Amino acid sequence: MFSAEARIRTDRAGRYLTQLCGHTARVSDLPHDHRRDEGTAMAIPRRAECSGTDGVIEFDRGRCALRATGEELVLLAEADDQRHLRLMQDAIAARVQRIGRRDQLSLTWRPEPVAPGRPGAGIQAIIGQLMTPAGRDDPFPLYAVLHEVGPVSALSNDSFVICGYAAVNQVLRDPGFGLAVDPVSPGSGSDTVRLMNQSILRANPPDHGRMRSLISKVFTPRRVAELRPAIEAAVDDLLAQFSEATRGGTTDFMDRIAFPLPVTVICELLGVPPVDRQRFRPLAADLTGALELSGDTSPAVEAAARELAGYFAPLIRHRQTEPGDDLISALVAARDAGDGRLSDEELLANLILLLVAGFETTTNLLGNGLAILLDRPGLTAALRAGHVPIAGFIEEILRYDSPVQAVTRRAHRDGLTIESVPVPEGSDLILLIGAANRDPARYHDPDRFDPTRTDIRPLSFGAGAHICIGNNLARLEAAVAFPKLLNRFPDLSAASDRTALRRDRLVLRGYQTLPVQAAPREPR
Secondary structure (H helix, E strand, C coil), rough: EEEEEEEEEECCCCHHHHHHHHHHHHHHCCCHHHHHHCCCCCCCCEEEEEEECCCEEEEEEEEEEEEEEEEEEEEEEEEEHHHHHHHHHHHHHHHHHHHHCCCCCCCCCECCCCCCHHHHHHHHHHHHHHCHHHHHHHHHHHHHHHHCCCCEEEEEEEEECCCCCCHHHHHHHHCCCCCCCCCCCCCCCCHHCCCCCCCCCCCCCCCCHCCCCCCCCHHHHHHHHCCHHHHHHHHHHHHHHHHHHHHCCCHHHHHHHHHHHHHHHHHHHCCCCCCHCCCCCCCCHHHHHCCCCCCCCCCCHHHHHHHHHHHHHHHHHHHHHCCCCCCCHHHHHHCCCCCCCCCHHHHHHHHHHHHHHHHHHHHHHHHHHHHHHHHHHHHHHHHCCCCCHHHHHHHHHHCCCCCCEEEEEEEECCCCEECEEEEECCCCEEEEHHCCHHHHHCCCCCCCCCCCCCCCCCCCCCCCHHHHCCCCHHHHHHHHHHHHHHHHCCCCCCCCCCCCEEEECEEEEEEEEEECCCCCCCCC
């Protein structure tokens, strides 16, 4: 049974309870076709009644109990599954808005508070809601509920949800927790899973350290810093194109800046020809479905994995005979050294991972950051004037709206604890990074965007042995792009004729489209 609660602040709670039950009772008496017109065909009310301060509405696959107090109307919805719960919530919310139009009533559903003796059921309901489109679009109210429960919550005897900052940080750094790698036999199962399992993303010691030591040579702080002139040139070129696009009216920031900048940078590092770069965005969008908590291995995901492998295989062969000053050539040389540092499968898997991870998180960082600015004109002016440091602004983006919201881990030995909670060996953990970054025990007023905070240490790129190998590069790209963008487009604003669209993802959080309009000025 899945449940959710809503509380409506009103001094007319009893009156609205009676109206809501009465209206629903009338709708339940209508013929089926008429109820479809009322918008309740998918959540059909069967019966509604009320008595004094209590009421109930019965649906096909659930029920909603109502209680009126002197200050609020409380609704508790229960259904057999998440889909029917969501349909009930939508139907009830529509009626509340209809009967409460004069008082501008609205309601927000939250998972039912966890009851003593059944913590797993309540946490499962929260995770279930996170997996819905509404939960993926705005997970932060659900994170807040989890924080009220505690930093560590049990889903079952061998699975846990971790939302506290200190707890997530501990797990990321503790070698007793590692990646959950389930073996896949050759010739069977998912191409995507086999591919991921061969990369540093899913590797455990000693394989992880062996592969990472080779790749990390390209992402040293010194080498990343040396990329700044090339990144500045790429930004200037893209802003010139962006300027031309905005002269015609609305244009999409994601298409024009947020995607092409990081893909240009990572492809230059890898040695991918410019003519091929545009093709990677839809492939990466499909492939990263496998990183969601649901572990999507749909035909589209599998096809993306095969196409990317088919692209890199001949490129690897070409670099073997004609090496260049790029990461592909360096890794091909490592594979061919004959010392076992890198296998053919590991080379291919890590190149695909570096390409996809190299622009996915940075694209989301740029899009999420601009969306924040578009809602805060005063902050835009402060950044342009230098009153707010760009470094603090970027760290607060990462904290407030993390490009990566969740990762998973597994307990690899017995005797482990998290915040004094015993975690048996073999237990699976969901680490909610987005929740940890908004932990009220770590940050004051965590739901407020404040780039002047001190000691901002977001976990958005992870921590410990698996910290994102390109995190400094992502920060540098954002640090170059935002000042140049704000200087070149002082009146940049959200488009008036199109709305922004978020990607329907939880783990990798970002925008599909972010339409903007502006009148550019010449760069200084």
